[in-house]
Amino acid sequence: MANAYTNIVRDGLWDNNGVFSMLLGMCPTMAMTTSATNGFGMGLATAAVMAASSLLVAAFRNAITQEVRIPVFILIVATMVTLVDLAMNAWMHELYKVLGLFIPLIVSNCLPLARLEAFAAKAPIVPAFLDGLCMGLGFTIALTAIGAVREIAGSGTLFADASLLFGPFFKFMELRLLPADMGVLMMILPPGGFLVTGLLVVVKRLLDLRAGKEIQMSGAHAVA
Amino acid sequence: MKEYALMMIGAALVNNVILARFLGLCSFMGVTTRIDTAAGMGLATTFVITVSSMADWAVQTYLLAPYGLGFLRTVTFILVIASAVQFTELTVRKVSPSLFQMLGIYLPLITTNCAVLGVALLLVESHMNFLASTLFAFASSLGYSLVMVIFAGLRERLALAPVPRLFAGPPIGFIVASLLAMAFMGFSGISTG
Numbered sequence: 183m184a185n186a187y188t189n190i191v192r193d194g195l196w197d198n199n200g201v202f203s204m205l206l207g208m209c210p211t212m213a214m215t216t217s218a219t220n221g222f223g224m225g226l227a228t229a230a231v232m233a234a235s236s237l238l239v240a241a242f243r244n245a246i247t248q249e250v251r252i253p254v255f256i257l258i259v260a261t262m263v264t265l266v267d268l269a270m271n272a273w274m275h276e277l278y279k280v281l282g283l284f285i286p287l288i289v290s291n292c293l294p295l296a297r298l299e300a301f302a303a304k305a306p307i308v309p310a311f312l313d314g315l316c317m318g319l320g321f322t323i324a325l326t327a328i329g330a331v332r333e334i335a336g337s338g339t340l341f342a343d344a345s346l347l348f349g350p351f352f353k354f355m356e357l358r359l360l361p362a363d364m365g366v367l368m369m370i371l372p373p374g375g376f377l378v379t380g381l382l383v384v385v386k387r388l389l390d391l392r393a394g395k396e397i398q399m400s401g402a403h404a405v406a
Numbered sequence: 407m408k409e410y411a412l413m414m415i416g417a418a419l420v421n422n423v424i425l426a427r428f429l430g431l432c433s434f435m436g437v438t439t440r441i442d443t444a445a446g447m448g449l450a451t452t453f454v455i456t457v458s459s460m461a462d463w464a465v466q467t468y469l470l471a472p473y474g475l476g477f478l479r480t481v482t483f484i485l486v487i488a489s490a491v492q493f494t495e496l497t498v499r500k501v502s503p504s505l506f507q508m509l510g511i512y513l514p515l516i517t518t519n520c521a522v523l524g525v526a527l528l529l530v531e532s533h534m535n536f537l538a539s540t541l542f543a544f545a546s547s548l549g550y551s552l553v554m555v556i557f558a559g560l561r562e563r564l565a566l567a568p569v570p571r572l573f574a575g576p577p578i579g580f581i582v583a584s585l586l587a588m589a590f591m592g593f594s595g596i597s598t599g
Contacts, residue, residue: 206432371591377580
């Protein structure tokens, strides 16, 4: 049993990473990674929604019939998103203002829905919750990584404004790695998002290849 | 009249839904392997975005805003969009069975295309009147279709190109999209809408 849980954790965080392996949830991945801080915040919000909605779907899995499952899933996700949206507006207002439109858009992020359909709808409560949480944390790792690369290349800082968005405790994370005028502005603009994501997918393939694993050549092409 | 035209150009080209706002990327990477499916998907999405934006505008103006139900916006909008998609599916099946065959699985998935919800939410924030918001939604979705077709054309050529093994598939797609986004940045400055 412990082994199954380890697999769920490893799958979510790395092997089957939502962004780098399955290529799901691309919109916030590109839009909210102009800095590592934004990526981290966006990832955590998504992880909270995924963990909560996986738990709910697993709890009601015997009551949800096959025909109406997709609308039910979407409504559950939409409710969780509304809760996160209101909570962030109240307690993390600075971060809420930065993420803006992309908090309600977690509803139409394919990653939560894909995990509900593929895992939570058929699993007991505990593994489903763990899967939602770990997939969400894997998403957070990916977004933070993309954000870090873009931020370092674009403005020379790392985790800038972390203390402003998360609270004064996170002041120690703010770093300046390059002088202020060394940044390549393009990396923060939209083209940089596509470029860095593409290159990091290649990096993950390279690491998997080094580890002697079979690399996945195709992403989740069928998901719109 | 002039400000409407400028706003539409701004929505379609300058603040392109895919390349500048990053909405609808799943379908952008998913269904652009052939030009005809990309065009069909663009057409269906254009219809859904326009219809659901009109419905969402009415819901927001006459239901959510007067009764202070703003917190129900996400849930209501996604329901309106799901119904609009169902409606589109029925219409397409009646009007053009061949297009229905071609789009197949992708039609119901328009519900989770964030471009649809994204445009509707953008409209709520911008407080436009009915005509302006309908035109904005229509222009945004035209921009979406345009980029889908261009990218599908690029990928058809890319399928024949010798790509390094590690870059095959999505990574090279992202890099091409990055170049396309750079090209579209040339439009900035035409309009600020």
